[in-house]
Every structure is written in C-alpha cells, then in structure tokens.
Amino acid sequence: xxxxxxxxxxxxxxxxxxxxxxxxxxxxxxxxxxxxxxxxxxxxxxxxxxxxxxxxxxxxxxxxxxxxxxxxxxxxxxxxxxxxxxxxxxxxxxxxxxxxxxxxxxxxxxxxxxxxxxxxxxxxxxxxxxxxxxxxxxxxxxxxxxxxxxxxxxxxxxxxxxxxxxxxxxxxxxxxxxxxxxxxxxxxxxxxxxxxxxxxxxxxxxxxxxxxxxxxxxxxxxxxxxxxxxxxxxxxxxxxxxxxxxxxxxxxxxxxxxxxxxxxxxxxxxxxxxxxxxxxxxxxxxxxxxxxxxxxxxxxxxxxxxxxxxxxxxxxxxxxxxxxxxxxxxxxxxxxxxxxxxxxxxxxxxxxxxxxxxxxxxxxxxxxxxx
Amino acid sequence: xxxxxxxxxxxxxxxxxxxxxxxxxxxxxxxxxxxxxxxxxxxxxxxxxxxxxxxxxxxxxxxxxxxxxxxxxxxxxxxxxxxxxxxxxxxxxxxxxxxxxxxxxxxxxxxxxxxxxxxxxxxxxxxxxxxxxxxxxxxxxxxxxxxxxxxxxxxxxxxxxxxxxxxxxxxxxxxxxxxxxxxxxxxxxxxxxxxxxxxxxxxxxxxxxxxxxxxxxxxxxxxxxxxxxxxxxxxxxxxxxxxxxxxxxxxxxxxxxxxxxxxxxxxxxxxxxxxxxxxxxxxxxxxxxxxxxxxxxxxxxxxxxxxxxxxxxxxxxxxxxxxxxxxxxxxxxxxxxxxxxxxxxxxxxxxxxxxxxxxxxxxxxxxxxxxxxxxxxxxxxxxxxxxxxxxxxxxxxxxxxxxxxxxxxxxxxxxxxxxxxxxxxxxxxxxxxxxxxxxxxxxxxxxxxxxxxxxxxxxxxxxxxxxxxxxxxxxxxxxxxxxxxxxxxxxxxxxxxxxxxxxxxxxxxxxxxxxxx
Numbered sequence: 001x002x003x004x005x006x007x008x009x010x011x012x013x014x015x016x017x018x019x020x021x022x023x024x025x026x027x028x029x030x031x032x033x034x035x036x037x038x039x040x041x042x043x044x045x046x047x048x049x050x051x052x053x054x055x056x057x058x059x060x061x062x063x064x065x066x067x068x069x070x071x072x073x074x075x076x077x078x079x080x081x082x083x084x085x086x087x088x089x090x091x092x093x094x095x096x097x098x099x100x101x102x103x104x105x106x107x108x109x110x111x112x113x114x115x116x117x118x119x120x121x122x123x124x125x126x127x128x129x130x131x132x133x134x135x136x137x138x139x140x141x142x143x144x145x146x147x148x149x150x151x152x153x154x155x156x157x158x159x160x161x162x163x164x165x166x167x168x169x170x171x172x173x174x175x176x177x178x179x180x181x182x183x184x185x186x187x188x189x190x191x192x193x194x195x196x197x198x199x200x201x202x203x204x205x206x207x208x209x210x211x212x213x214x215x216x217x218x219x220x221x222x223x224x225x226x227x228x229x230x231x232x233x234x235x236x237x238x239x240x241x242x243x244x245x246x247x248x249x250x251x252x253x254x255x256x257x258x259x260x261x262x263x264x265x266x267x268x269x270x271x272x273x274x275x276x277x278x279x280x281x282x283x284x285x286x287x288x289x290x291x292x293x294x295x296x297x298x299x300x301x302x303x304x305x306x307x308x309x310x311x312x313x314x315x316x317x318x319x320x321x322x323x324x325x326x327x328x329x330x331x332x333x334x335x336x337x338x339x340x341x342x343x344x345x346x347x348x349x350x351x352x353x354x355x356x357x358x359x360x361x362x363x364x365x366x367x368x369x370x371x
Numbered sequence: 372x373x374x375x376x377x378x379x380x381x382x383x384x385x386x387x388x389x390x391x392x393x394x395x396x397x398x399x400x401x402x403x404x405x406x407x408x409x410x411x412x413x414x415x416x417x418x419x420x421x422x423x424x425x426x427x428x429x430x431x432x433x434x435x436x437x438x439x440x441x442x443x444x445x446x447x448x449x450x451x452x453x454x455x456x457x458x459x460x461x462x463x464x465x466x467x468x469x470x471x472x473x474x475x476x477x478x479x480x481x482x483x484x485x486x487x488x489x490x491x492x493x494x495x496x497x498x499x500x501x502x503x504x505x506x507x508x509x510x511x512x513x514x515x516x517x518x519x520x521x522x523x524x525x526x527x528x529x530x531x532x533x534x535x536x537x538x539x540x541x542x543x544x545x546x547x548x549x550x551x552x553x554x555x556x557x558x559x560x561x562x563x564x565x566x567x568x569x570x571x572x573x574x575x576x577x578x579x580x581x582x583x584x585x586x587x588x589x590x591x592x593x594x595x596x597x598x599x600x601x602x603x604x605x606x607x608x609x610x611x612x613x614x615x616x617x618x619x620x621x622x623x624x625x626x627x628x629x630x631x632x633x634x635x636x637x638x639x640x641x642x643x644x645x646x647x648x649x650x651x652x653x654x655x656x657x658x659x660x661x662x663x664x665x666x667x668x669x670x671x672x673x674x675x676x677x678x679x680x681x682x683x684x685x686x687x688x689x690x691x692x693x694x695x696x697x698x699x700x701x702x703x704x705x706x707x708x709x710x711x712x713x714x715x716x717x718x719x720x721x722x723x724x725x726x727x728x729x730x731x732x733x734x735x736x737x738x739x740x741x742x743x744x745x746x747x748x749x750x751x752x753x754x755x756x757x758x759x760x761x762x763x764x765x766x767x768x769x770x771x772x773x774x775x776x777x778x779x780x781x782x783x784x785x786x787x788x789x790x791x792x793x794x795x796x797x798x799x800x801x802x803x804x805x806x807x808x809x810x811x812x813x814x815x816x817x818x819x820x821x822x823x824x825x826x827x828x829x830x831x832x833x834x835x836x837x838x839x840x841x842x843x844x845x846x847x848x849x850x851x852x853x854x855x856x857x858x859x860x861x862x863x864x865x866x867x868x869x870x871x872x873x874x875x876x877x878x879x880x881x882x883x884x885x886x887x888x
C-alpha cells in the first residue's frame with residue numbers, strides 16, 4: 001500500500017478515537033455532579049448571580065430553562081475542533097485558555113524533552129551493555145537496577161529526590177554543580193525550577209493558535225550556554241524521575257533484544273566475514289534491537305503526560321500538568337477540556353508516528369499488517 | 372505403606388468417567404491426611420479467616436450491586452434506589468457478621484499474644500505483653516508467627532493441588548503441570564509469589580500484625596475502648612490515656628525532640644516498628660490498613676479488566692472483521708485519554724457523592740481502572756486468541772455445530788488464560804502505583820481519609836524526607852516498590868513457565884506495568 005494512502009487511512013481511523021476520548025470527557029464534566037457556578041462564586045452567592053453565571057457558562061437559557069445536553073455537546077465540541085478554547089472560568093478568570101496553555105507549555109516541554117533524553121541516553125546503552133555481558137555480575141547489577149527503577153512510583157521518587165537535594169549532606173555537591181551568579185548561596189529549592197529564557201522566548205514568538213510565524217523560528221537567538229546549563233541543573237532531577245519507568249523498561253527490553261540478536265545467524269555470518277565488533281554491534285545488533293525498543297520509546301510520551309501532573313506538583317514546576325490539576329480541582333471546565341483535547345491529539349499523533357517508524361526501521365513490516 | 376498400595380489400586384479407575392468423589396472414596400488416605408492438616412490450620416485462625424472472607428464477600432457485593440445500580444440508574448432511578456437499599460442492608464448484615472467473627476478465639480491474635488503494656492515503676496518486668504516480654508519482642512513474635520502461619524497455609528493449599536494431581540485427577544497430564552513444574556525451579560518467579568503471599572497476608576491478617584489496631588489508633592482513638600495504660604514517670608504511677616491523646620504527644624514532625632522513628636518506643640510505652648506519622652498515628656498499623664484497601668481495589672479492577680479483555684479478545688478473534696476493528700477503535704479511544712488524568716478527573720468530579728463514597732472512594736476508582744486497563748490486556752492476548760481461533764480443534768467444534776459461546780469458553784479460554792495472568796499481574800503493579808499516586812495528590816482524590824492509604828503517608832512526610840522523620844515518606848514508598856517488583860516477578864515467572872521463548876516484543880504492554888504514577 002502506498003504510504004500516503006496508508007497515512008490518510010490512519011488519520012480517518014483516528015477521528016473516532018479522538019471523538020470518543022472527548023465525548024467521555026464531556027460526559028464526565030457536564031453530566032457529572034459538578035457545580036462550577038458554586039465553585040466560582042462560593043457557597044453564599046446570591047441566587048441571581050448564580051443564575052447569571054449559569055447563563056453565561058451555557059448551562060441554562062436566559063429564560064431559566066436548562067440547555068439540552070446535546071446542544072451543550074454540540075457547542076463544546078465544535079468550538080474545540082476549531083481550536084477555539086474560550087476563556088478560563090477560574091484559574092485565571094477571563095483570560096483566554098489558549099494563552100494560558102501557551103504560557104505554561106515551555107516548562108512542560110523542557111521537562112519532557114530532558115526526561116526522554118535522560119531515559120534514552122542512560123537506559124538504552126545500559127541495556128545493551130547488560131545484554132552484551134549477559135549473566136555477568138555487571139549484567140545482574142544493571143538489569144536488577146532496571147527492575148527496581150521501573151517499579152518505583154514517580155511521586156515517591158520525586159519526594160525522596162527533592163528532599164535529599166534540599167537537605168544537602170550527600171547530595172550537596174549537586175548544588176554547586178553549575179552555580180549561577182544570582183544564586184547566593186548555591187542552594188537547591190524546588191520553587192525555582194524554570195525554563196531557560198531561550199526556550200520560553202522561542203515560544204513567545206510563536207502564536208500557536210492565530211498562525212505560526214515560521215520564519216521567526218529560524219532566527220533563534222544564540223542560546224547563552226551558561227544559562228542553559230543552570231536551567232538543566234534545575235530540571236535534571238525532575239526529568240530523571242519522570243523518565244524513570246521508561247528507563248527501566250529500556251534497560252530490560254534493550255537487554256533481551258541484544259541477547260536475542262547476538263545469538264542469531266546473521267551476527268555469526270558478520271563475524272565470519274571478519275567485521276569489526278563495533279560495526280557488528282552498531283549495524284547488525286543495534287538496528288535489530290531497535291525494533292522492540294520502539295514501542296517503549298514511543299510509550300514514554302504516554303507516561304510523560306500522566307506523570308507530569310505528579311512530578312510538576314512535587315517539584316513546583318509551573319507546567320501543563322500542574323495547570324490540569326489546578327483546573328480540575330477548582331473546577332475550570334474549559335481549561336480541562338482543552339488540555340484533554342491536546343493530550344488526546346498528542347497521543348494519536350504519537351501512535352501514527354510509531355506505526356510509520358516501524359516501516360522505516362523494519363522493512364519486513366508492511367503497511368497492510370498494521371492497518 | 373497403605374497409601375502407596377491404594378494408589379496402585381486406584382490407578383485403573385483414573386481414566387474412566389468416575390467422579391472426583393468416587394475416586395476419593397476409592398482411595399481416601401491422601402485426601403484425608405490433607406484435610407486433617409488443613410482442618411487444624413483453619414481452626415487455629417478461624418476468626419481471622421472468616422473475617423477476611425467476609426471482607427472479600429462484602430467488597431464483591433458492593434462491587435456487583437454498585438455496578439448494577441449504575442446501569443439500572445440510567446433507566447430508572449427508583450429501581451436504582453431499591454438496589455442501593457438492598458446493598459446497604461446486606462452490607463450492614465455482613466459487617467455485623469464480621470463483628471461476630473471477631474469474637475471467635477484465634478491463636479495468633481492480640482488477645483493471645485498481647486504487646487501493649489507498661490512497666491510498673493518505670494523499669495523491670497512489663498505488665499501486659501505476652502510472657503512479660505518487652506512490647507517489641509511480643510509484637511515481633513506475633514508478627515513472625517502470623518507470617519509463618521500464612522506461608523504454611525499457602526504451601527498447604529498448593530500441596531492440596533499436588534495431592535489432587537497425583538491421586539485424584541482424571542487426566543494423567545495437563546499443560547498446567549508443566550507450567551507449575553517450571554515455576555518450581557524459577558527462583559525469580561518464586562520471589563514474586565512469596566511477596567504476593569506476604570502482602571495478601573497483610574490484607575487478611577493485618578489487624579493481628581500491627582502493634583495496635585486501625586480502629587483504636589486511627590479511626591476512633593477517643594472512645595472508651597481506646598484507652599491505654601502507661602507508666603507516668605512524673606507522677607510515678609500507672610495512668611490511663613486515650614490513644615488519641617497519646618498520639619498527639621507521639622508526633623513525628625521532623626525535629627529531633629518531636630520524632631518517633633522506626634523501631635522505637637514513644638512516651639507511652641507503645642512500640643512503633645515503622646515509627647509514627649505526623650499526627651502521631653502508628654505507621655505500621657497504617658500500612659496494614661492501607662494494604663487491605665489497596666488489594667481490594669486492585670483485585671476488583673484487575674478482575675473487571677481481565678474479564679473484559681478476555682471476553683473481547685475471544686469475541687474479536689472468533690468473529691474478526693468489523694467486530695475486531697470496532698473493538699480496536701474502542702480500545703484506542705480509551706487509551707487515547709491518559710489514564711491518570713482520567714482518574715484524577717473522575718475522582719475530582721465524583722468526590723463527596725454517594726458513588727464516590729463506596730469503599731471510601733475505592734470502588735469508583737476500581738471501576739475506572741478496570742474500564743481503562745482492559746485495552747492493554749486485550750492487545751496482549753489478542754495475538755494468542757487469533758492464533759487459537761485458527762486451530763483445527765476450533766474448526767472442528769464449529770463444524771460440529773457447537774455454540775460460539777461454548778467454543779470460546781471451552782476451547783479458546785484455557786489457551787489464553789495463562790497470557791491473561793501474565794499481563795494481569797504486571798498491570799496490577801501499575802494500578803497499585805496509580806492508586807497511591809491519587810491518594811498522594813489528596814484534595815478529595817484517591818481513598819478518602821481517615822481510611823489509611825499508602826500514598827497519603829508519602830504525602831504527609833513530603834517535607835520531612837531530609838530530617839529525622841524520613842521514615843514517613845520513605846517506608847510506604849519502599850513497600851510499594853517491593854510489592855510492584857514482586858508482581859512483575861510473578862508475571863515474569865509465569866511467562867517463562869508458559870513460553871520460555873517469548874521474552875521480547877511485549878514492550879508496549881509492559882510499559883503499562885510500571886511507573887506512570
């Protein structure tokens with residue numbers, strides 16, 4: 001099957017998936033026992049105010065009759081699908097949801113980027129290393145570590161890491177690692193985790209929802225290396241926690257995948273041909289081991305979205321996860337709907353990318369199989 | 372020996388149509404011996420076992436009636452109210468029965484081996500604990516005995532299966548035998564089984580394992596039953612105090628002079644194996660209470676998820692085509708909403724409603740877990756189900772005119788059951804983690820206080836990790852790591868036992884197992 005036709009088919013199949021996710025969310029938020037008017041105005045609000053607010057929120061008509069659920073559904077869904085997220089009710093009242101999300105996004109992206117990187121850079125080489133020295137002491141240490149690492153709850157790891165960094169003692173070297181000029185004394189506080197201005201500036205130049213000035217992206221100011229290093233220092237513990245489960249998975253799957261391919265006939269042939277060990281590992285073992293690793297790596301995105309709520313909360317990072325948590329507790333329904341919509345979109349996009357990538361790394365996979 | 376000749380005699384009977392009972396009647400000795408030992412074991416702990424059994428029955432009753440209530444509620448609210456009434460009356464009958472079972476004497480209870488007491492005069496022999504031992508030793512003795520009992524009991528249950536297999540089963544051999552025999556040499560899998568037994572013991576015998584009870588220490592520390600006697604050094608006499616007041620003076624809040632660490636006594640002669648919480652409650656007792664609710668929620672969720680996944684996998688493999696595609700789209704739709712976010716949403720929206728109060732909020736979470744975990748299990752067993760649907764015996768059953776539901780149950784299900792077990796045990800770890808993550812977030816999410824929940828303990832000690840009160844956050848998390856590792860090990864063990872070749876290619880599914888929360 002032609003790749004573009006396959007892609008179109010996948011996108012067509014993704015539509016019911018997106019609609020399903022949004023419908024479930026809509027039903028929970030609008031049909032469930034939530035009373036946003038009460039939450040926004042408080043318990044003792046005057047009935048006339050409550051009523052006016054309910055009209056404004058689209059729950060009742062001006063004459064007092066309730067707006068039918070299907071009509072609310074139609075309104076909410078058509079706005080969402082046109083990327084019109086409306087205004088926030090409570091988190092930042094009357095500010096457009098899109099601008100709130102854009103202002104919070106850099107922190108989450110900065111965190112997510114490093115958690116994927118840390119997991120990849122540590123997990124895969126460790127897994128390969130363990131697989132190449134199977135059943136040695138270093139293998140047991142590496143794969144045993146992977147097993148425990150995988151079983152650790154993110155929130156707990158975050159609490160323990162944040163706590164030990166604050167305390168100093170054994171971890172105090174980390175504060176001094178790169179210490180910025182404004183940090184006096186060099187300390188670790190969870191409330192200063194920030195996005196480097198280079199990254200946030202990048203975002204302020206892009207207006208995601210009113211058109212993207214792509215050209216401006218090409219003129220990114222040269223990042224200040226030292227600032228980036230300090231920002232990296234702040235984000236690293238959180239990224240390590242968020243990537244922990246994926247890292248454990250990558251160690252495990254990487255190890256078995258290497259074990260499997262190293263005992264195969266084509267590696268034997270390569271050895272017999274006289275290829276250097278490094279070439280065998282990179283070209284023949286590594287490439288084949290990448291196939292089972294792909295779903296793990298792509299699965300990271302799934303874990304990142306859920307995990308960011310907990311990690312951002314413990315490390316006080318002002319990102320999308322924290323925003324979601326605040327919005328659902330208040331409750332601020334437009335913000336929650338918009339965030340769920342974005343997360344569902346990311347998920348669906350990652351899934352399609354994964355299937356396409358399969359065909360790239362593994363020519364044996366035909367597009368018919370996966371459709 | 373008589374039994375061996377009996378076995379010889381019984382041999383020809385094994386392949387005919389005799390019933391199990393008649394085979395036992397022909398060769399009663401192995402069964403009789405097993406039953407005799409089992410009877411003794413059960414009698415020793417009758418009260419605790421009955422109590423635990425009633426707890427499970429109650430949870431199941433609430434789960435089933437709760438589900439019925441929600442479904443019926445969509446059609447008629449008066450019928451749903453009727454079900455609610457039935458649920459409440461049945462649940463209260465069961466709690467009454469459970470209270471009665473607490474009156475049945477059990478050997479390993481805190482009445483027989485008490486650990487609470489005081490030293491008249493401030494030094495010397497202890498008044499109250501078992502044999503005048505120090506409370507720590509009395510408690511440790513009881514704990515070790517309970518654990519040993521649980522291990523022996525589980526071994527004896529397994530032994531029962533062995534006796535059945537050797538003497539009474541109709542088939543000489545079944546594939547399960549190979550799986551079990553391989554597991555008997557699989558140390559990693561056995562580690563998982565031991566950990567599972569350990570935590571199940573905590574759920575079942577938790578009230579006898581803690582140094583005090585959830586009732587006295589946490590739920591109602593200011594009732595007359597919650598008075599404890601202690602030696603007051605200032606007045607030089609033995610006085611009584613409410614457990615709640617004692618808790619107030621046994622807080623662990625991070626400073627050196629206000630901390631009761633692991634393996635220490637507080638000012639009231641109470642021993643705290645894991646130390647105390649920020650509100651002075653005993654962490655070990657809290658953990659035992661948390662084990663029960665965690666295991667009940669996980670059990671309901673995994674049961675529901677496995678049922679859905681197994682059923683849908685067989686249906687989609689049997690009919691294929693558009694039904695398969697429909698299930699696939701539904702599964703993708705469910706997976707597309709990140710599970711933790713959905714749980715936070717549902718938990719926040721339904722906080723403080725009647726639905727959110729069943730099982731202290733655990734029931735609703737269990738249902739959401741069950742409804743969101745099945746796509747992962749379904750994807751994992753869909754392959755094996757498709758494979759078995761193409762086997763000759765399924766074709767034969769079809770041409771024979773067998774009903775599809777019977778074909779699925781009798782000819783397909785046994786084949787995919789092992790795979791379901793693997794992925795169920797691996798996903799259970801993810802459920803435990805997410806459940807505690809919700810309790811950690813608080814704000815009405817997760818298990819509602821004051822019912823103990825592991826995640827809440829981590830959250831209570833959040834700011835104190837670096838000080839002397841490090842135990843509050845550290846120990847509950849370490850126990851979660853242990854349990855989840857054990858569940859993964861159990862899954863690994865079964866997978867190796869079923870199919871030693873299949874170690875790769877399941878990365879996508881195993882990501883569901885760990886982390887996430």
